[in-house]
Amino acid sequence: MPRFAANLSMLYPELAFLDRFDAAAKDGFEGVEYLFPYDFPAAEIAARLQANGLQQVLFNAPPGHWEAGERGLACLPGRENEFREGIARALDYAAALDCPRVHVMAGLMPSGLSREMLEATYIHNLRWAAGEARKTGRDLLIEPINTRDMPGFFLNRQDHAHAIVAAVGEPHLKVQMDLYHCQIVEGDVAMKVREYLPTGRVGHLQIAGVPTRNEPDMGELYHPYLFGVIDEVSAACGWDGWVGCEYRPARGAVVNGTTDGLGWLRALRG
Numbered sequence: 001m002p003r004f005a006a007n008l009s010m011l012y013p014e015l016a017f018l019d020r021f022d023a024a025a026k027d028g029f030e031g032v033e034y035l036f037p038y039d040f041p042a043a044e045i046a047a048r049l050q051a052n053g054l055q056q057v058l059f060n061a062p063p064g065h066w067e068a069g070e071r072g073l074a075c076l077p078g079r080e081n082e083f084r085e086g087i088a089r090a091l092d093y094a095a096a097l098d099c100p101r102v103h104v105m106a107g108l109m110p111s112g113l114s115r116e117m118l119e120a121t122y123i124h125n126l127r128w129a130a131g132e133a134r135k136t137g138r139d140l141l142i143e144p145i146n147t148r149d150m151p152g153f154f155l156n157r158q159d160h161a162h163a164i165v166a167a168v169g170e171p172h173l174k175v176q177m178d179l180y181h182c183q184i185v186e187g188d189v190a191m192k193v194r195e196y197l198p199t200g201r202v203g204h205l206q207i208a209g210v211p212t213r214n215e216p217d218m219g220e221l222y223h224p225y226l227f228g229v230i231d232e233v234s235a236a237c238g239w240d241g242w243v244g245c246e247y248r249p250a251r252g253a254v255v256n257g258t259t260d261g262l263g264w265l266r267a268l269r270g
């Protein structure tokens with residue numbers, strides 16, 4: 001069975017953010033991920049992790065003005081200084097939370113700029129950022145995201161993400177392979193797991209039911225089969241990453257809604 005991490009930005013929506021750590025541990029999770037820690041002192045989050053015996057496995061670098069609709073700065077010409085400040089801040093939090101990887105969002109394509117210019121900016125920024133991450137022994141991740149959920153997002157496909165990683169040429173830059181986005185944009189998910197996991201360039205997986213982004217036992221993907229493929233490929237190639245449960249509980253923000261929806265995980269645990 002893969003190692004599953006609870007995504008605390010989506011799971012346990014009825015609870016305050018800091019109380020979600022406790023809930024995830026009670027449900028048997030050993031790792032957590034979420035979008036952003038920056039509203040809280042790192043020491044406060046570290047205390048929640050420690051009190052619950054949880055590992056912080058992933059969070060995101062500052063994405064620009066999230067409330068104003070921005071979704072990352074990495075491909076945006078003219079925002080390089082802000083991008084670098086954000087990476088420095090993220091790496092400080094990663095050190096305090098003992099988190100081995102940070103997701104760096106590409107950004108939305110601004111009108112009037114060529115793809116070539118955005119790609120050059122993206123590669124230049126990522127090369128600098130991955131070098132900073134290397135100094136701290138951590139990985140930075142880039143994630144292809146579907147444009148139905150995030151219209152205009154620059155990075156959408158696995159092959160593009162892997163080409164960017166190759167162009168950057170830094171071993172501390174990897175791909176965050178979210179099977180939910182992969183199914184919506186590309187399909188053929190099991191074969192893509194077989195293709196990309198052995199490359200050593202996938203730093204993290206994420207899952208959700210497609211198309212509603214609810215529990216993985218809902219929708220068009222059959223996750224027990226995919227978990228078997230992940231286990232088989234991991235055993236063959238030594239991949240030892242986490243699988244983030246990045247879905248919105250179908251029962252919504254109700255007491256025990258997330259826990260009640262974890263039947264798929266209880267079935268795996270046997």
Ligand SMILES: O=C(O)C(=O)[C@@H](O)CO
Pocket residue numbers: 035060103105143145178181206246
């Ligand atoms: O939306 C997703 O999928 C994520 O993994 C978040 O980190 C936002 O990119």
Ligand SMILES: [Mg+2]
Pocket residue numbers: 143178206246
């Ligand atoms: Mg994701």
